[in-house]
Amino acid sequence: MRTTQTIFDRYQELRSRFPPLGRQPKTISIGSLLEIATEVDVFVFDAFGVLNVGETMIPGADTRLDQLRERGCAIRILTNAASYDRSGAIAKFKRLGLRVEDDEIVTSREAALQNLSGGHWGVIAADTDPLSDLPDPVTLLKDNPDDYDNVDQFLFLSTADWTNSRQHLLQTAMQRRPRKLLIGNADLAAPRDGGFSAEPGHFGHQIADLVPGYVQFFGKPFPEVYDLIEASLPTTSPERIAMCGDTLHTDILGAAARGWRTVLVTQDGLFAGHDTQPFSIQSNLFADWRLSRI
The missing domain is CATH 3.40.50.1000 (HAD superfamily/HAD-like)
Structure with missing residues (x-):
């Protein structure tokens, strides 16, 4: 049976295969992404546990994306889901009720296909x-x-x-x-x-x-997907990009290794029902910000 603890423990066992990290920040708790919108030019969102759980959109996710756009922030969705081709991935997010543009979605499948010989x-x-x-x-x-x-x-x-x-x-x-x-x-x-x-x-x-x-x-925390995101944002500095995700070893580690800012989302994903602080201490993985839902 897969639980939060067993999944976390397996990620810990695999750390030698993941990108290395430098000094970790002190995590600041916030209530909404709107509180940090002036510090971030681009919000990059994981899908599962942040925007949706299974085939259900997390309440308020669509509204928050619209509000961030209204404040001048660019949006990207960076998903490790590879079950769909690009058109299928786009259709899924629209089926969930999220208002996203086609060029706002980047998938790990795309990164893998670019490396086929x-x-x-x-x-x-x-x-x-x-x-x-x-x-x-x-x-x-x-x-x-x-x-x-x-x-x-x-x-x-x-x-x-x-x-x-x-x-x-x-x-x-x-x-x-x-x-x-x-x-x-x-x-x-x-x-x-x-x-x-x-x-x-x-x-x-x-x-x-x-x-x-x-x-x-391919996919977070490995570098190819970050190449794809940054290629779509040629004038944006890495420190003005914030990755919002629910998993320390993929979303937070991968983005921090790239020099991005990070937001740990806690209510609906891997750490649902758990205090994330002990997991951060054990893994020495700390997001810049932490919040319940975006």
Whole structure:
């Protein structure tokens, strides 16, 4: 069973794979992002636990984004969710009721796809994913062991239809013949309406434990997604960008390593129902600001 504590503990075990950090700030508690709007030019939002939980928008998230825009702040959504192609990701946020522009959304899937090389890719994705944004040839991996042996490298996008038996097939194939494995979503878990789901990062780190040197992770806290955000904001200084997220080891660590400011959102995500201060002390990860909801 995945709990806040077990997820946090696993992130702690993996710290050597994450970007290094310098001196940490003292966290200031605030009641609303409007209190710091004059100190920030761009607010970058994680999705799960900040804007939505599962398929439900967190109350007031849409209004807050509108208010920040009215104050002259730019908005970006930076999500580690890789189950949708770009058009699907845009449609999801609009379906939730969030008023966002297409160029305001950046996904870890985009970062992973920019790092694809030639060859035959074995893809782990939802059965409903058309894979139309991937180059040919690709094989959607399911229960046929030969498929795992015959591809040149692997791309892991979604756990929607993934099973322990399929994970065993992947581990066996990687141990027998190590190949490149790109993880399109670095998260270990995500808050859903019924609890925490296991995400591609969870399975990717299992493989990295067994076959070091072949697994590459995309999404927070790894650098490629921050490259994409900053490329869309060429005149903005990093210290004027604030990342708003619910997870210390992805949202806060990754943004702080980049030189961004950080906001830990506590009510609905990984730390829902918990005091975040003991977790920050144990991990030595502190956001610039902390609040319940944005």
